Amino acid sequence: MTMTTTSATELASALQKGEITSVECTTAFLDRIGSTNPTINAFLSVDRDGALAKAEAVDTARAQGKPLGPLAGLPVAVKDVLCTTDQKTTCASRMLKTYEPPYDADVVRRLREADAIILGKTNMDEFAMGGSNENSAYGLVRNPWDTNSAPGGSSGGSAAAVAADMAPLAIGSDTGGSIRQPAGLCGITGLKPTYGRVSRRGLIAFSSSLDQIGPMARSAKECAMLLQAIAGHDPGDSTSLNTPVPDYLTGLEKPLQGLRIGRVAEHFGEGLDQEVAEHVEQTFAAYEAAGATIHEVELPHARYGVPTYYLIAPSEASSNLARYDGAHYGHRWDGTPTDDQGISTFDSPLVEMYCRSRAEGFGPEVKRRIMLGTYALSAGYYDAYYAKALRVRRLIRNDFTQAFKKVDLIGGPVSATPAFKLGEKTDDPVAMYLVDLYTVGANLAGIGGISFPCGFTKTNLPVGFQLQGPALSEPLLLQAAHQYQQTTDWHLQRTTAIPS
Amino acid sequence: MTAESHHPFTTVIGLEVHVQLQTETKLFCGCVTTFGSSPNTQVCPTCLGLPGSLPVMNRLAFDLSLRAALALNCKIASFTKWDRKNYFYPDLPKGYQISQFDLPFSYEGHLEVIDPKGVFEPRNVRIIRVHLEEDAGKSMHDEAAGTADSRIDLNRTGTPLCEIVTEPDIRSPEEARAWLNELKLLLVYLGVSDCNMQEGSLRVDANVNLHIPQPDGRLAKTPIVEIKNMNSFRSVERALVYETERQWGEWQATHAEIGSMPKQTRGWDDSAGVTRGQRHKEESSDYRYFPEPDLVPVTVSEEQVAAVRATMGEPPAMLRKTLADRWKIPAYDADVLVNQGPELVEYFEDLAKKVGEGKVASNWMQQDVLRMLNERGGRIADFPVQPAAVADIIERVKKGDFDTGRGKEIFAAVLETGRPVDEVVAGLGIAAVDEGDLQKLCEELIAENPKIVADVKGGKEQAAGGLIGQAKRKNPNVNPGKVRALALELIRALP
Numbered sequence: 001m002t003m004t005t006t007s008a009t010e011l012a013s014a015l016q017k018g019e020i021t022s023v024e025c026t027t028a029f030l031d032r033i034g035s036t037n038p039t040i041n042a043f044l045s046v047d048r049d050g051a052l053a054k055a056e057a058v059d060t061a062r063a064q065g066k067p068l069g070p071l072a073g074l075p076v077a078v079k080d081v082l083c084t085t086d087q088k089t090t091c092a093s094r095m096l097k098t099y100e101p102p103y104d105a106d107v108v109r110r111l112r113e114a115d116a117i118i119l120g121k122t123n124m125d126e127f128a129m130g131g132s133n134e135n136s137a138y139g140l141v142r143n144p145w146d147t148n149s150a151p152g153g154s155s156g157g158s159a160a161a162v163a164a165d166m167a168p169l170a171i172g173s174d175t176g177g178s179i180r181q182p183a184g185l186c187g188i189t190g191l192k193p194t195y196g197r198v199s200r201r202g203l204i205a206f207s208s209s210l211d212q213i214g215p216m217a218r219s220a221k222e223c224a225m226l227l228q229a230i231a232g233h234d235p236g237d238s239t240s241l242n243t244p245v246p247d248y249l250t251g252l253e254k255p256l257q258g259l260r261i262g263r264v265a266e267h268f269g270e271g272l273d274q275e276v277a278e279h280v281e282q283t284f285a286a287y288e289a290a291g292a293t294i295h296e297v298e299l300p301h302a303r304y305g306v307p308t309y310y311l312i313a314p315s316e317a318s319s320n321l322a323r324y325d326g327a328h329y330g331h332r333w334d335g336t337p338t339d340d341q342g343i344s345t346f347d348s349p350l351v352e353m354y355c356r357s358r359a360e361g362f363g364p365e366v367k368r369r370i371m372l373g374t375y376a377l378s379a380g381y382y383d384a385y386y387a388k389a390l391r392v393r394r395l396i397r398n399d400f401t402q403a404f405k406k407v408d409l410i411g412g413p414v415s416a417t418p419a420f421k422l423g424e425k426t427d428d429p430v431a432m433y434l435v436d437l438y439t440v441g442a443n444l445a446g447i448g449g450i451s452f453p454c455g456f457t458k459t460n461l462p463v464g465f466q467l468q469g470p471a472l473s474e475p476l477l478l479q480a481a482h483q484y485q486q487t488t489d490w491h492l493q494r495t496t497a498i499p500s
Numbered sequence: 501m502t503a504e505s506h507h508p509f510t511t512v513i514g515l516e517v518h519v520q521l522q523t524e525t526k527l528f529c530g531c532v533t534t535f536g537s538s539p540n541t542q543v544c545p546t547c548l549g550l551p552g553s554l555p556v557m558n559r560l561a562f563d564l565s566l567r568a569a570l571a572l573n574c575k576i577a578s579f580t581k582w583d584r585k586n587y588f589y590p591d592l593p594k595g596y597q598i599s600q601f602d603l604p605f606s607y608e609g610h611l612e613v614i615d616p617k618g619v620f621e622p623r624n625v626r627i628i629r630v631h632l633e634e635d636a637g638k639s640m641h642d643e644a645a646g647t648a649d650s651r652i653d654l655n656r657t658g659t660p661l662c663e664i665v666t667e668p669d670i671r672s673p674e675e676a677r678a679w680l681n682e683l684k685l686l687l688v689y690l691g692v693s694d695c696n697m698q699e700g701s702l703r704v705d706a707n708v709n710l711h712i713p714q715p716d717g718r719l720a721k722t723p724i725v726e727i728k729n730m731n732s733f734r735s736v737e738r739a740l741v742y743e744t745e746r747q748w749g750e751w752q753a754t755h756a757e758i759g760s761m762p763k764q765t766r767g768w769d770d771s772a773g774v775t776r777g778q779r780h781k782e783e784s785s786d787y788r789y790f791p792e793p794d795l796v797p798v799t800v801s802e803e804q805v806a807a808v809r810a811t812m813g814e815p816p817a818m819l820r821k822t823l824a825d826r827w828k829i830p831a832y833d834a835d836v837l838v839n840q841g842p843e844l845v846e847y848f849e850d851l852a853k854k855v856g857e858g859k860v861a862s863n864w865m866q867q868d869v870l871r872m873l874n875e876r877g878g879r880i881a882d883f884p885v886q887p888a889a890v891a892d893i894i895e896r897v898k899k900g901d902f903d904t905g906r907g908k909e910i911f912a913a914v915l916e917t918g919r920p921v922d923e924v925v926a927g928l929g930i931a932a933v934d935e936g937d938l939q940k941l942c943e944e945l946i947a948e949n950p951k952i953v954a955d956v957k958g959g960k961e962q963a964a965g966g967l968i969g970q971a972k973r974k975n976p977n978v979n980p981g982k983v984r985a986l987a988l989e990l991i992r993a994l995p
Contacts, residue, residue, distance in 0.1 A: 083552045096551070103545050105552060202552040208793035237554050238795050316793055319586050322595020323549045327652070354588055377586070377788035386790060 003028040005494060008074055008168040008222040015062070015073045022055035022062075022073030026117050029075045033119065033166045039147060039498055041139050042161040044080050046120035047087050051075065054117050061115075069115035071229050076111055077167035079158050080121035081128055082213070083202040084108050087118075091204050092136035093126045095324045095331045095361035105202020106237065107171060107213050107230045114229040119167055123157030126363045127321065128175055128206040130154050131435035133182070134426055135365045142422070143186060144495045145461050149419035152182030152435070158216050159186040164498060169226050170216040175206050176309050177414075177439025179214045180451035184414030184464020187453040189481060189491060190216040191223045192439075194471045195446035196241035198227075199234030205320040207313035208239075210443040219491050220452060220481035224248035227474065243472065251475045252482040256290045259480065261467075262297035262407035267438060273417040279455035279463040280413045283484070287411070290483060297403040297410060301395045302441055308396065309440040310433055311376050311389035318373030321366065326357030333357040368429065397445040404470045409480060413438055414451045414464035442468050450477040453490035460497070462490070509712040511744050512721075513676050514668035517683065518661050519693045520635065520701035521564045526658035527634045528555030528598065528795075535699045539653035547658035549593035554794050557582075561660040562632065562798065565605065566808045568662050568692040569630045571815050574609030576805050582792035587785060591637035591652050599663075601789040604631035605800070612817065613675065613682040616835045620675050626667040635659040638700075656700070662692070668707065673740035680704060680733045681839070685816045689842050697732055704736055709758065710747050721758040722747045727775055729767040739768040743775050819845065827858025836866055844870075844880045847887055854891035864890055868911050885915050892921045900979045901925075933978050941978065942986045945970055946994070956991045964988055 003011065003025050014020045030048050037043050058073040083089050083101035090096045104112070111118060125135035133141040133156025141156040143149040144164035151160040155172030159182035162170050172179040174192035183190030191214045198213040205211060215226035228248050234240040263284060268277055284294050326332035333356035346352035362370070376385035403410060415435055425432040442449040447470055454465035465484075469477045485491050525532055529546035545553040569576060583601035609627035637654040664683070670676045684695040684702065695702040710722045727743055730736045743766070750756065766775035814822060816838050823845065824834040837848050847869070852861035869890065873883055890911065897907040913924045933941075945967045946953055955963035964987050971983040 089551070091551070099551070101545075101550065101552065103550075103553075200552075201554050204551040205794075236556060238556050239793075315790060319584050319596050319788070319790070322586060322588065323551070323593060325588055325590075325595060327590045328548070328593055329550075350590070351588075374788065377790050379786045379788075382788075382790075 004032045004165040004168075006168070007219060008217060009225060011168060012071070012074055012225070018062075022058045022117060023052060025073060026051050026055040026075050026119070029119060029165075029167055032164075033161075035500065036164050036166055036498055040142050040144055040160050040164050040166070042122055042141055042151075042157040042164065042166055043077065043120045044090060044092065044123050044136075044138050044157070045087055047118065050086055051117050051119050054115075058115050058117070069113055069229070071111065071169075071225070072115035074116050074169060075119045075167055076116045076226070077119050077122050077158055077161045077170040078108065078111070079124055079155050079170070079172050081124060081173050081204050081206075082108055082171060083204065084118070084121065087121055089121065089204065090138070091127050092124045092138055093361065093363065093366070094137040095358075097137075097331065099330055101202070103202060106199035106234045108202060110230050110232070111171075116169075116229070122155070122161055122170060125154035125156070125178075126366050127204070127317070128154040128173055128178055128211075129317070129365050129369055131177070131181060131432055132420070132422070132425065133157065133160075134422065135363055137363055140422060143419045143461075145187060145497050146419060146459070147497060147499065148421055149461065150185070150422050150424075152185035152415070152419065154178040154182075155190070155216065156182045156186075159183050159188055159190065162186070162188045162216055162218060163495060165494065168217065169222060171213060171226075171230070172216045173203060173206075173211055173213050174439075174443065175210045175212075175313060176436040176443050179216060180414050180439050180449055180464070180466055181435060183216055183451040184453070184466070185419040185462065187456075187462025187464075187490065187493060187495075188216060188218055189220050189223050189450065189452040189485075190214065191220075191227060191450045191474065191477065192442060192448060193227065193231065193474055194241070194448045195443075196239050197231050197448075197472070197474065199232070199237040199240045201234055201236045205316075207316040208320060209316060210309075210313055212443070219485050220450065220478050221249070221252055221485075223450070224252060224478045224482070227478075231474075241472075246475050248475055248478055251479050254479055256287065256292045256480060256483050259287070259292040259409070259476075260407040261287055261292050261294050261480075262403055262410040263294050264297055264299050264302065264410060264412055266299065266302055267412040271416045271434070271437075272413060275457045276413050276415070276417060276463050280411075280465055283454040283465045284411060286484060286487065287480075290487065292480075294411075295407050297407055299396075299399045299403060299410075299441065301392060301399050304392050305396060305440040305444060306433055306437055308389045308392045308444060309436065310372065311385050312393060312444070314369040314373030315376045315386050315389075316373065318370045318377065321362075321370055324358065324361060325354050326361070327353075331357055331361035333360060365429075393444045396441055400441070400445045400447060400468075400470070408469065408476060409473070410468045412466055414466040415439075418457050418461035418463055438466060447471050448474050448477050450481050452481045452485065453493070454484075454488070455490055456493070462493075507748055509710045509748065511672055511740070512668045512709055512711055513670035513673075513740060514707045515664075515666045515670065515676065515680070516705040516707070517664040517680070518703040519568070519664065519687055519695065521561055521568075521660040521662060522691060522693050523558065523561045523564060523660055525558055525560075527558050527561050527632070527660035528658055531658065533656075533659050535701075537655055539651070539655060542655040543657070547593075548654060549595070549657075555598060555792075557795060557798065558660065562605075563804075563808050564692055565630070565632045565660065565662050566800070566805065567690055567812055568664075568687060569606035569609065570805070570809055570812065571686055571690050571692070572606075572609040572611050572627050572630060572664065574606035574627060574630055576606050576800055577603060578801070579603070579797060579799055580605040581797040582795045583789045584792050585633075586788040589636065589639075590650070591639045591654070591657070593637065593654060593657060597634060597636060598792055598795070599633035599789075600631035604629040605798070606630045611679070611683060611686065613679040614817075615678055616832050620672060620678070623670065623675050623679065625669045625679055628665045628667055630662055630664050633661050633663060635661045673737040673744065676706065676740055677733045677737040680736060682816070684733075685839060685841070689813055689816050689819070691813070704730055704733075706730070706736060706740060708740055708743050708747070710744065710751065712751060720751075720755075722751050723756060723758050723761055724763055725775070726763065726765045727768055728765060728778070729769075731770065735768060735770050738770075738773065739775055742768075742773060746775065813842075823848075827852050827862065829858045829862045833859075833862040833866065836870075837862065840870065840880070847880050847883070851887040851890055854887060855894050860894060864894060868908060872912070872915055884918055885911065889914055889921050896921075896925075900982065902977060903980055906976070933975060933982075937975070938978065938982060938986060941971060941974060942967075942983065942990055944974075945987065946990055953991050953994065956988065957994070961988065964991070
């Protein structure tokens with residue numbers, strides 16, 4: 001058995017049966033990280049000692065017949081946006097280069113309680129702001145299918161780690177598509193759960209009303225397994241949903257007979273890559289063949305999704321990131337006067353410390369969004385921008401509510417194109433923002449969405465398919481993706497593009 | 501001396517009061533709120549504003565603020581939400597304060613203040629809104645020469661604060677002070693806050709300007725000034741008196757009216773006794789309020805309001821009437837007692853119950869207990885003489901064991917020595933005077949004072965008073981009333 005290409009569900013079963021140990025399994029993934037990460041840069045930090053110590057503890061407990069958690073001995077990669085007490089948490093920002101949180105994120109706590117092995121922290125766009133993973137202060141991430149292409153973002157490190165077999169399971173976060181889009185571009189499966197399904201406590205906030213943590217893995221079944229471990233009510237997160245967590249695994253095998261899937265005509269408009277369109281249409285056909293019915297639905301305000309998102313998310317971010325002021329923790333200007341940031345006059349030494357610390361600590365995309373958000377919330381602009389965006393957000397939510405009266409799920413592309421070349425969009429922020437075109441709706445509406453591979457382009461780049469479902473439809477999203485993966489093997493394809 | 505007594509204008513004052521709620525824990529986390537602990541020991545990721553931390557509302561704090569709003573006769577919103585007020589300051593670790601902007605939890609209330617001495621007319625001050633917010637931390641600037649160290653204590657960060665904003669209904673600095681006293685009393689009675697200004701649990705800003713009638717009938721208004729940095733109610737009154745005079749002088753010099761300049765903020769310098777202009781920049785700050793996405797809106801049902809109302813004690817205004825009726829004491833007495841706070845009222849009621857006469861108990865409270873309490877300082881709860889002991893002394897006076905003056909001496913001695921009344925009475929050699937001894941004493945006095953006897957016999961009964969002083973010198977324990985009565989009887993019996 002080549003453990004690094006074996007699914008997490010099979011690894012779990014082999015671990016349970018004693019066919020492999022967690023130390024062996026963890027070592028295999030750590031070795032794979034050792035050989036592959038220098039090229040891909042999916043991990044910002046790897047906790048080899050901690051992971052092996054935990055693996056050994058799990059093996060010992062298992063040998064003694066002690067009860068173990070559902071992910072016992074399974075390696076997991078965690079996006080560096082989640083607080084961990086035993087590893088630095090940087091958010092891929094210079095601002096938090098040395099930051100060591102004094103508490104674990106609720107999701108990390110749940111992973112530990114499930115006896116998972118946390119391999120390390122994955123690379124990302126700084127503060128989860130970006131769609132290509134080129135905004136990391138610690139270097140870009142390369143797409144395992146074409147190392148000159150972007151893996152997508154902002155959970156590009158988690159997506160690439162799974163795609164390159166450096167981890168069977170990974171945690172991502174999705175504010176406007178940051179799980180689904182890199183999953184699509186890297187040929188893996190990623191689920192953005194309903195807002196509130198997974199606790200945000202300890203998730204370093206980008207946009208609080210949109211952020212949601214979710215599982216990333218090769219298959220829907222593995223995502224179901226990981227979601228099972230991290231979902232649930234957290235009294236420490238006021239926006240966490242206090243509804244029971246269903247069993248995500250038991251319903252997976254149910255056939256799709258009678259499932260109504262919506263198709264949105266606007267998704268197939270200008271800008272959609274021809275090959276992507278073809279694979280997406282073929283996926284609809286596959287669903288029809290499996291017993292589902294396809295229905296045209298309308299999301300009339302979908303085209304306002306990106307502008308709405310780019311008002312709400314930066315507004316919240318401008319406030320969420322105010323705490324990085326150099327006063328209490330994180331990067332602080334060392335007092336050396338420079339004028340390379342184009343700023344020279346300050347109201348007070350305190351203001352100079354703030355300005356220079358932030359000028360040095362944040363990357364350009366983060367600054368751009370802080371400025372956008374500060375502007376949108378300012379007196380005189382609030383009504384025209386932020387308040388209007390909130391109204392449009394309600395309209396977008398209503399669109400989905402209406403659509404889900406006619407269909408169970410809505411299908412379509414994840415991204416308009418397959419993975420784009422590194423550097424291709426870095427000089428054009430608006431083009432970069434449009435990579436979220438098909439994904440921001442689910443965040444604005446607070447609903448669930450799943451992305452999974454549905455084919456490859458002629459140049460062997462993965463193409464993703466997205467299903468979106470109403471609030472708390474995770475069982476159906478996972479079932480629909482799993483059923484598709486029972487008759488296709490796109491998700492099992494392994495890359496050979498990583499130079500050794 | 502009031503400013504308006506000799507100036508042709510009306511002083512218009514509105515207040516903004518921040519009150520720390522008396523909760524065990526902070527508004528959005530479980531940290532305790534004890535005052536005076538070592539810096540930065542009552543903190544957690546949430547009140548430190550660490551990355552990834554989230555707030556969770558403390559419902560007890562919310563209910564306590566409901567109680568304050570109800571006591572201020574406010575309407576309670578059935579739906580209220582939280583907003584972020586964004587600004588940078590080192591004692592604000594998140595870079596924003598969780599507050600309430602456009603939908604405060606309560607609005608449109610009022611609180612009346614009545615001056616029993618009648619210096620001003622009863623004034624009903626309308627309240628625009630009461631909202632709840634979290635406190636910031638404390639910056640401590642080391643201003644010693646050569647050091648520019650600033651230190652931050654975040655223990656206070658996240659402590660629940662009620663902000664009470666009045667309409668500009670107050671018409672003089674005295675009224676402002678009296679109203680603040682009434683507000684403080686109300687909040688203390690309801691257990692909402694200890695309102696300790698020294699510990700920062702009550703902070704006041706005042707907005708003031710003058711309305712000056714013009715010869716053409718128009719009302720000229722001076723620019724509104726906000727005064728900050730007042731650390732006692734006395735400071736508030738002094739600052740307002742100063743500011744009223746300053747604005748009057750300014751008006752006479754410039755005739756500048758409201759709207760001719762941006763709203764000014766002035767800080768009160770207590771030792772210099774002046775207000776000083778603060779930088780304009782601080783006033784033009786844009787807080788970029790927006791709904792707090794980390795918290796869910798709060799709904800308040802009529803049942804919840806009723807439940808809070810049911811646990812509320814009697815507000816001071818009502819208690820004054822209750823005390824006056826229950827113990828048959830004058831309104832003035834009730835006012836004095838109630839203004840001392842709930843613990844003193846409890847002491848009084850205990851005493852009055854034991855003595856059985858409200859007015860007697862009230863007199864003792866005002867003339868003895870309160871006087872000694874003020875001399876000693878401290879709280880009535882820590883006052884060493886219990887109501888039972890005071891009642892015992894009063895009872896003995898009533899029985900005629902000794903007179904009121906002697907009773908006061910005994911009270912002072914009990915307070916000083918901490919010994920029981922019995923022991924003190926014995927120690928001072930106070931014993932009830934035997935009827936035979938009294939007879940003998942009076943006979944001696946009559947024999948020694950032929951002039952007084954003659955005067956009395958001549959119809960000047962008041963001359964007998966001269967015998968009482970002499971009797972007390974011979975035996976300090978005698979009851980003056982008894983001496984007087986017996987002496988008169990004996991004199992009349994003389995041939």
